[in-house]
Amino acid sequence: xxxxxxxxxxxxxxxxxxxxxxxxxxxxxxxxxxxxxxxxxxxxxxxxxxxxxxxxxxxxxxxxxxxxxxxxxxxxxxxxxxxxxxxxxxxxxxxxxxxxxxxxxxxxxxxxxxxxxxxxxxxxxxxxxxxxxxxxxxxxxxxxxxxxxxxxxxxxxxxxxxxxxxxxxxxxxxxxxxxxxxxxxxxxxxxxxxxxxxxxxxxxxxxxxxxxxxxxxxxxxxxxxxxxxxxxxxxxxxxxxxxxxxxxxxxxxxxxxxxxxxxxxxxxxxxxxxxxxxxxxxxxxxxxxxxxxxxxxxxxxxxxxxx
Amino acid sequence: xxxxxxxxxxxxxxxxxxxxxxxxxxxxxxxxxxxxxxxxxxxxxxxxxxxxxxxxxxxxxxxxxxxxxxxxxxxxxxxxxxxxxxxxxxxxxxxxxxxxxxxxxxxxxxxxxxxxxxxxxxxxxxxxxxxxxxxxxxxxxxxxxxxxxxxxxxxxxxxxxxxxxxxxxxxxxxxxxxxxxxxxxxxxxxxxxxxxxxxxxxxxxxxxxxxxxxxxxxxxxxxxxxxxxxxxxxxxxxxxxxxxxxxxxxxxxxxxxxxxxxxxxxxxxxxxxxxxxxxxxxxxxxxxxxxxxxxxxxxxxxxxxxxxxxxxxxxxxxxxxxxxxxxxxxxxxxxxxxxxxxxxxxxxxxxxxxxxxxxxxxxxxxxxx
Numbered sequence: 001x002x003x004x005x006x007x008x009x010x011x012x013x014x015x016x017x018x019x020x021x022x023x024x025x026x027x028x029x030x031x032x033x034x035x036x037x038x039x040x041x042x043x044x045x046x047x048x049x050x051x052x053x054x055x056x057x058x059x060x061x062x063x064x065x066x067x068x069x070x071x072x073x074x075x076x077x078x079x080x081x082x083x084x085x086x087x088x089x090x091x092x093x094x095x096x097x098x099x100x101x102x103x104x105x106x107x108x109x110x111x112x113x114x115x116x117x118x119x120x121x122x123x124x125x126x127x128x129x130x131x132x133x134x135x136x137x138x139x140x141x142x143x144x145x146x147x148x149x150x151x152x153x154x155x156x157x158x159x160x161x162x163x164x165x166x167x168x169x170x171x172x173x174x175x176x177x178x179x180x181x182x183x184x185x186x187x188x189x190x191x192x193x194x195x196x197x198x199x200x201x202x203x204x205x206x207x208x209x210x211x212x213x214x215x216x217x218x219x220x221x222x223x224x225x226x227x228x229x230x231x232x233x234x235x236x237x238x239x240x241x242x243x244x245x246x247x248x249x250x251x252x253x254x255x256x257x258x259x260x261x262x263x264x265x266x267x268x269x270x271x272x273x274x275x276x277x278x279x280x281x282x283x284x285x286x287x288x289x290x291x292x293x294x295x296x297x298x299x300x301x302x303x304x305x306x307x
Numbered sequence: 308x309x310x311x312x313x314x315x316x317x318x319x320x321x322x323x324x325x326x327x328x329x330x331x332x333x334x335x336x337x338x339x340x341x342x343x344x345x346x347x348x349x350x351x352x353x354x355x356x357x358x359x360x361x362x363x364x365x366x367x368x369x370x371x372x373x374x375x376x377x378x379x380x381x382x383x384x385x386x387x388x389x390x391x392x393x394x395x396x397x398x399x400x401x402x403x404x405x406x407x408x409x410x411x412x413x414x415x416x417x418x419x420x421x422x423x424x425x426x427x428x429x430x431x432x433x434x435x436x437x438x439x440x441x442x443x444x445x446x447x448x449x450x451x452x453x454x455x456x457x458x459x460x461x462x463x464x465x466x467x468x469x470x471x472x473x474x475x476x477x478x479x480x481x482x483x484x485x486x487x488x489x490x491x492x493x494x495x496x497x498x499x500x501x502x503x504x505x506x507x508x509x510x511x512x513x514x515x516x517x518x519x520x521x522x523x524x525x526x527x528x529x530x531x532x533x534x535x536x537x538x539x540x541x542x543x544x545x546x547x548x549x550x551x552x553x554x555x556x557x558x559x560x561x562x563x564x565x566x567x568x569x570x571x572x573x574x575x576x577x578x579x580x581x582x583x584x585x586x587x588x589x590x591x592x593x594x595x596x597x598x599x600x601x602x603x604x605x606x607x608x609x610x611x612x613x614x615x616x617x618x619x620x621x622x623x624x625x626x627x628x629x630x631x632x633x634x635x636x637x638x639x640x641x642x643x644x645x646x647x648x649x650x651x652x653x654x655x656x657x658x659x660x661x662x663x664x665x666x667x668x669x670x671x672x673x674x675x676x
Contacts, residue, residue, distance in 0.1 A: 087657055
């Protein structure tokens, strides 16, 4: 079977890897889109992701239900988002620096409470076999898609529609583009931003639950290595558009799958360099899409990161 | 993007007495101290909720960090890299930049020092010290200077870019240390070839703490002079307050940004040099010990003032030095220090909202005339 496929193994494994690896990117970046569209940045989603991974794993292990784990991860993420949102509502507090602090706090609390859960095994999230038509095991492996990936894809389209066609979406966009205009309309910017940050945090928590409950599917302190941060950069690349986030997450997932894939077919030369591929790709994308002079197209007007 | 926590008033009221001047200084000391105490109080409540005693925690912290000559040595050896790492955050912060990737410059500076030391030791012997340090500073300076250049020429957000580059730096170090630069004899822990004895940095006489501490304190003093007493420091402060106004004034903002980030990176690289030449003896994975990240907290607690960095770095190094003792005696996980740092960090950032709120710190109130 191996010989039939030849080098096709690599793109196939990268495709499968892209679907597997992209889900946390997708959830974190959708959460960040929601937060940033309301005019605030949450750099702490890396910490939220790790805390979500821990709380999701712990809840799934204790209750025996992976879905209660996802719920716990969302609740934990929402809590971190709420704290971030409330702190940033204080005048003259720097939201970027608060994000860094929340990243440290989130990781600290996750490692602190997660220590007893490093050994036990929690139930996995279910996945759907889209490769049933094929006899080739690699194809079947690549097309075994987790339910959360499908939910995430649906969420991306739902958010796109929400920003485009609903009142809630319009309110968030107005608050994000101009605090003054929002006030003139009788909206309460601080409240709306805090709510957006809270829901955004919940999304990032779900991304974390995917990490610990499906792929890689265990809890340890090295579970995330910057995925939360890369997802924040990915939002800039995706121009704050949820559907573009979906595409970008797949691209980044593919880059993340490069190292393990090459390792699995026996290419170990430059192993660590391939693992750096997603970071290099993120940086390259940031350099290519940023601009020193003009405001970025599609950027919310009140966003401190693009000012 | 402007980091509001570093914008000090540029124009000082002309007529103010000694008390008024003291009042303004006092605000910059009292508020961070109060925020530190609030962070510690929240952490104490956190411990109480776990059924652990905060009193025991802080008694053990004192014992493990400052209680004996040995614990002081442990604390001060950890202080050295924190001083450099904090300067790597504080110098760019003068320009309103939040650079958090000092870890990358430490790691690559360490690899550069380890690799160059091995090369130089065969040819020129002891004179290699300054060359090793120069290599480490060059690599660190280029690494963080690149973050500044990306910011200036391409408008790339420096916070995200510097952290991404820290991940890339660690991957690069792993590649070099396990690949091209690996000493075949390092079996369990891949490392570069150990430095010969004459290229190891020794201790400050009578202190049993390596020279990195002295150089770190010297770097803080020089950075303070640079920021407070030179035209470059003044120009950086103007640019940090308002980038466009500085450009209108004819300041070369690009040079300032790249210069300050590169200088910060060079200092972080020097931390890597001392870690390799004074502590580990060769470059290996131990370089990524997280000093770069703790340095961020040190700089913010010190409000990016290089002189304040010295006591704050000693304090935070003390927390890390006593971590092992606390883990053993109180059966707490290693991440406890991280939780404490998180609470203190959040608290210190929240205190930014309080500046100018208290009348007793206003110079006008204490005017003598």
